[in-house]
Amino acid sequence: MQLSREALLRAYRQMKVIREFEERLHVEIMTGEIAGFTHLYCGQEAVAVGVCEHLDHADMIVSTHRGHGHCIAKGCDVKGMMKEIWGSREGICKGKGGSMHIADIDVGMLGANGIVGAGSPIGVGAALSAKIDGNGKVAITFSGDGACNQGTTFEAMNMAVVTKAPCIFLYENNKYSEHTGVSYSVGTNKDIASRAEAFGMKIWRGDGTDFFSVHDTMRDVLEYVRAGNGPAAVEFDTERFFGHFEGDPQRYRGKGELDHIRENRDALKIFRARVTEADLLSGADLDAIDAEVMTLIDEAVAEARLAERPTAADVLTDVYISY
Amino acid sequence: MAQMMYRDAVLQTLFAEMERDENVVVLGEDIVGGMGTAGGPEAIGGIWSTSVGLFDKFGKDRVIDTPISESAIVGAAAGLALAGKRPVAELMFADFIGVSLDQIWNQIGKFRYMFGGKTTCPAVIRMAYGAGFNAAAQHSQSVYALLTAMPGIKVVTPSTPADVKGLLTQAIRDDDPVIFMEHKALYGTMGEVPDGDYAIPFGHARLCRAGQDVTIVTLGLMVGFCEAVADKLATEGIGCDVIDLRTTSPMDEEAILDSVEITGRLVVVDESPPRCSLASDIAGLVTTKAFASLKAPPALVTTPHTPIPFARELESNYLPSPDKIEAAIRQTLAWR
Ligand SMILES: Cc1ncc(C[n+]2csc(CCOP(=O)(O)OP(=O)(O)O)c2C)c(N)n1
Ligand SMILES: [Mg+2]
Numbered sequence: 001m002q003l004s005r006e007a008l009l010r011a012y013r014q015m016k017v018i019r020e021f022e023e024r025l026h027v028e029i030m031t032g033e034i035a036g037f038t039h040l041y042c043g044q045e046a047v048a049v050g051v052c053e054h055l056d057h058a059d060m061i062v063s064t065h066r067g068h069g070h071c072i073a074k075g076c077d078v079k080g081m082m083k084e085i086w087g088s089r090e091g092i093c094k095g096k097g098g099s100m101h102i103a104d105i106d107v108g109m110l111g112a113n114g115i116v117g118a119g120s121p122i123g124v125g126a127a128l129s130a131k132i133d134g135n136g137k138v139a140i141t142f143s144g145d146g147a148c149n150q151g152t153t154f155e156a157m158n159m160a161v162v163t164k165a166p167c168i169f170l171y172e173n174n175k176y177s178e179h180t181g182v183s184y185s186v187g188t189n190k191d192i193a194s195r196a197e198a199f200g201m202k203i204w205r206g207d208g209t210d211f212f213s214v215h216d217t218m219r220d221v222l223e224y225v226r227a228g229n230g231p232a233a234v235e236f237d238t239e240r241f242f243g244h245f246e247g248d249p250q251r252y253r254g255k256g257e258l259d260h261i262r263e264n265r266d267a268l269k270i271f272r273a274r275v276t277e278a279d280l281l282s283g284a285d286l287d288a289i290d291a292e293v294m295t296l297i298d299e300a301v302a303e304a305r306l307a308e309r310p311t312a313a314d315v316l317t318d319v320y321i322s323y
Numbered sequence: 324m325a326q327m328m329y330r331d332a333v334l335q336t337l338f339a340e341m342e343r344d345e346n347v348v349v350l351g352e353d354i355v356g357g358m359g360t361a362g363g364p365e366a367i368g369g370i371w372s373t374s375v376g377l378f379d380k381f382g383k384d385r386v387i388d389t390p391i392s393e394s395a396i397v398g399a400a401a402g403l404a405l406a407g408k409r410p411v412a413e414l415m416f417a418d419f420i421g422v423s424l425d426q427i428w429n430q431i432g433k434f435r436y437m438f439g440g441k442t443t444c445p446a447v448i449r450m451a452y453g454a455g456f457n458a459a460a461q462h463s464q465s466v467y468a469l470l471t472a473m474p475g476i477k478v479v480t481p482s483t484p485a486d487v488k489g490l491l492t493q494a495i496r497d498d499d500p501v502i503f504m505e506h507k508a509l510y511g512t513m514g515e516v517p518d519g520d521y522a523i524p525f526g527h528a529r530l531c532r533a534g535q536d537v538t539i540v541t542l543g544l545m546v547g548f549c550e551a552v553a554d555k556l557a558t559e560g561i562g563c564d565v566i567d568l569r570t571t572s573p574m575d576e577e578a579i580l581d582s583v584e585i586t587g588r589l590v591v592v593d594e595s596p597p598r599c600s601l602a603s604d605i606a607g608l609v610t611t612k613a614f615a616s617l618k619a620p621p622a623l624v625t626t627p628h629t630p631i632p633f634a635r636e637l638e639s640n641y642l643p644s645p646d647k648i649e650a651a652i653r654q655t656l657a658w659r
Binding site: 179182183254 | 352353361366367388390395421422459460627637640641
């Protein structure tokens with residue numbers, strides 16, 4: 001199905017926001033201004049955006065430690081996220097969560113997560129809620145090629161199947177879990193989707209560096225799940241451009257690997273080539289978005305730097321009981 | 324004696340024990356690193372660099388890099404131990420005990436008793452714990468109280484490189500399950516480490532500073548904070564006993580009680596929340612067993628009863644600090 005000009009511009013813009021958000025963090029983290037562990041989503045933009053462009057706020061997603069892309073794609077406030085990562089009390093979680101714990105329930109973003117594999121069962125519950133309400137909404141749990149090995153993930157898949165939960169188990173296979181390759185950690189010959197299939201779900205696969213592959217695949221997956229057929233699983237083959245976390249020496253990479261994926265597996269380059277070659281958008285259209293996004297990110301960083309800092313008293317708020 | 328970093332004391336002790344006893348095996352996520360990648364094995368040697376070179380020396384059967392599956396890692400340690408091996412499993416972060424809790428709590432910790440003494444379970448579960456890195460609510464916790472509350476498990480919290488060597492050696496040789504907790508903020512600290520065979524029996528606290536006026540009981544990263552405060556107060560003529568527990572299970576009750584009987588004042592410094600905590604446990608011990616010696620109520624320096632916040636200002640206000648410790652000591656001394 002052909003996307004409208006507006007839809008294409010929007011998709012590109014979302015991917016570009018994620019890209020520049022992360023590229024900028026990569027630079028800012030080196031200055032030491034940002035605290036904590038940060039896992040960047042660069043390289044995987046087409047997945048988050050190709051998925052979330054199909055969703056509205058009532059559809060729910062559950063994210064991972066590498067969650068910035070999912071958050072942006074689902075509609076979290078970009079400036080609020082930047083402030084959160086800077087640890088400001090004006091951040092989207094008041095500086096209490098940081099990069100690994102960004103959440104905005106109002107937009108259907110049920111939380112990034114520091115515990116690998118914790119998201120899948122949460123997704124099942126969210127999906128069951130939608131099933132009870134009979135509103136045709138779905139829950140999508142993002143997991144990596146590492147997270148797919150947690151028992152929680154297996155339990156969640158089986159429970160979703162037996163309860164017919166409208167849950168989508170979405171696997172982003174970027175080929176690494178920290179420093180370990182997927183060919184070592186996943187026993188089924190590198191394939192995560194076929195393992196999900198064995199649980200009794202219908203499965204799909206797509207190219208996670210190509211927005212159109214993700215978007216087309218997800219149209220089918222969502223149609224199937226929204227129709228009340230129960231859960232489904234989908235695996236996208238994708239790339240992680242940076243280290244596992246900022247500071248990772250990446251000794252597991254092959255020679256020239258990063259140059260190769262930056263050159264040939266870059267979701268933004270691939271999108272640009274596709275839409276300009278097909279005359280759907282012009283280079284100038286995309287350049288204009290690039291400029292606008294750079295301004296947004298500059299502003300987000302500038303505002304985050306100046307945003308109000310939390311105080312000692314803030315440690316004790318948002319609790320049920322005070323001692 | 325050699326000068327060495329805390330993290331290297333972990334690595335060298337693992338190395339020495341694996342060399343000494345072929346039943347010792349290690350397992351955990353990325354403890355080799357690079358498996359199934361173009362870069363090949365030994366890409367990392369554990370994210371805390373505590374297993375660098377083990378794979379090369381001892382091979383893949385005894386140095387087992389695992390998928391992200393904490394429940395299976397700890398469960399496999401249980402099975403290895405029951406079948407006669409001496410596993411040392413690593414959880415990257417102590418917070419991940421949540422994923423593997425059944426295997427620790429209902430399995431490993433219960434075998435000896437539940438099976439009527441028929442078996443032991445010589446498993447060691449190492450884990451990095453503690454705050455100070457703005458790693459937020461799920462990567463910063465000091466979970467020793469939770470684990471100490473479980474019968475059947477020994478809990479060890481070394482604060483110096485020497486104690487790492489002595490206590491980890493003991494943990495691996497011990498016939499019972501041991502949780503070995505390494506504080507993240509201590510990995511880079513240096514200290515003298517005894518040469519040769521060196522094991523420290525469990526349940527023997529270390530007196531780090533001696534004084535007559537107040538007893539400070541603490542552990543882990545907090546030991547250094549307490550020593551600094553004690554040194555400062557010593558210049559004013561205030562004497563502190565600083566007791567590093569070393570192991571919270573078994574706990575050296577005698578060392579605590581003997582000290583409080585002289586000082587009459589107790590301050591517990593504990594990097595975890597106050598309810599059902601190590602701090603309240605020790606206060607309970609002292610009030611029930613040394614009540615008559617007390618000249619002031621025990622003072623507890625803990626974190627607030629909340630999850631651990633992310634932002635720098637929040638985390639630093641959350642944690643016990645030398646200032647808070649000093650204030651608690653002064654308050655105890657000034658009592659009535
Ligand atoms: C329960 C648990 N175990 C281990 C970790 C440490 N850890 C964080 S991310 C990660 C790798 C996850 O790999 P994958 O699921 O492929 O996601 P990716 O990092 O590639 O996005 C690991 C081991 C964790 N946070 N939680
Ligand atoms: Mg991965």
